[in-house]
Amino acid sequence: MGNTSEIKLCDIYSNTExxxxxxxxxxxxxxxxxxSIRLLTPEDPKNKNKYGGRYDTRRIKECLNEFCKSVxxxxxxxxxxxxxxxxxxxxxxxAFHKQNEWLFDFVFFTYNNGQDYTxxxxxxxxxxxxxxxxxxxxxxxxxxxxxxxxxxxxKLYGGTKxxxxxxDFQKLLASNAKIKIMVFLLKKGHNLNDFCDTYFQKVINLxxxxxxxxxxxxxxYSKYSERRNExxxxxxxxxxxxxx
Numbered sequence: 001m002g003n004t005s006e007i008k009l010c011d012i013y014s015n016t017e018x019x020x021x022x023x024x025x026x027x028x029x030x031x032x033x034x035x036s037i038r039l040l041t042p043e044d045p046k047n048k049n050k051y052g053g054r055y056d057t058r059r060i061k062e063c064l065n066e067f068c069k070s071v072x073x074x075x076x077x078x079x080x081x082x083x084x085x086x087x088x089x090x091x092x093x094x095a096f097h098k099q100n101e102w103l104f105d106f107v108f109f110t111y112n113n114g115q116d117y118t119x120x121x122x123x124x125x126x127x128x129x130x131x132x133x134x135x136x137x138x139x140x141x142x143x144x145x146x147x148x149x150x151x152x153x154x155k156l157y158g159g160t161k162x163x164x165x166x167x168d169f170q171k172l173l174a175s176n177a178k179i180k181i182m183v184f185l186l187k188k189g190h191n192l193n194d195f196c197d198t199y200f201q202k203v204i205n206l207x208x209x210x211x212x213x214x215x216x217x218x219x220x221y222s223k224y225s226e227r228r229n230e231x232x233x234x235x236x237x238x239x240x241x242x243x244x
Contacts, residue, residue, distance in 0.1 A: 008072045009079075009110065012123045012178050015213065019235070022179060022215050025124075026233050028067045029219060032059055057128045060183060061085045061106055064126060065097055068108040075113075077120060082107040104171060106181075126181035127168040132161070156190060157198040166199065172216070173207045179215050186220040192232040195220070204238050212238040 007024060011017040061083045073079050082102040106126035112118040155161075165184045172180040182200075186192060200218055216236040 006072060007070060009074065009077070009121065009123065012071070013121075018178065018215055022217055022235050025064070025067060025179070025181070025217060026219075026235075028063055029060075029231055029233075032063055032231075057105075057130070057183070058085055060128060061126075064106055064108075064124075064181070068124060069096055071108075071123075073110050077110045078113055079108065079110045082109070104175070105168075122175065122177050124179045124181070125172065125175055125177045126183065127172055128183040129165045129168045130185045131164045132185060132187060153194045153198045157195045162195075162199075166203075169200065169203070173203065174209075177214065179217065181217045181219065183219045183221070186222045186232065192218065192220045192222075192234055196234050196236060200234075201236055201239070204236055205240075214238070 007021055012021050062085055065081050065083065065085065068079070068081050071079065080096050080098060082098045082100055082104075083106040084099060084101050085097065104125045105128050106124075107122065108124040109119055110121040110123070112120060162184070165182070169182050172182060186195070196218060200216065204216060214237065218234040218236060220232045222232055
């Protein structure tokens with residue numbers, strides 16, 4: 001990777017360097033001030049989500065935007081991001097960050113110098129979902145009073161459990177981006193490694209179109225778990241173990 005403080009676009013597409021890039025993304029997330037990521041109640045005037053109870057992801061998107069802005073592209077390429085970052089002061093009126101969504105919650109892309117609509121690379125994408133239950137007609141997973149952390153992994157993480165998270169993760173599968181990031185809220189008493197074993201790794205292996213060189217960074221915010229107020233991380237990729 002050369003200069004340890006510099007990341008080049010080619011590093012993301014290098015099989016020998018991409019793991020280091022993932023580590024740097026994780027380090028960037030670790031720098032977040034967790035208290036600034038707070039629960040927004042349905043009554044909170046800043047909460048624009050009709051479901052209520054979601055976390056403000058502004059700082060998460062800002063954090064990734066800052067990382068992507070530091071990536072060095074080739075001389076004939078420009079780069080930018082698409083993401084809705086409310087009240088984001090550093091969007092520079094469209095010079096780099098586009099205050100809108102395109103396909104995913106966050107997209108880092110490159111295009112030909114001075115030529116609009118000439119996309120060349122889509123190296124990093126992200127989805128974030130802070131609900132673990134579906135709509136009011138399908139909210140059997142809304143409350144975990146009937147759960148015991150000692151239950152089987154399939155009961156805790158399988159089936160329709162975490163359905164909004166799983167719905168969004170399938171979007172990531174459909175992209176050929178090199179680095180795909182999933183951010184979500186982990187329930188009290190739940191374990192990220194078990195969730196990855198039960199769902200994330202399983203569907204990565206099952207999806208036949210997935211690029212086996214893509215990296216998946218699974219990031220769980222564990223405010224209500226035994227590891228309070230911090231992110232947990234797991235990096236996954238497609239493996240040949242379809243029984244995972």
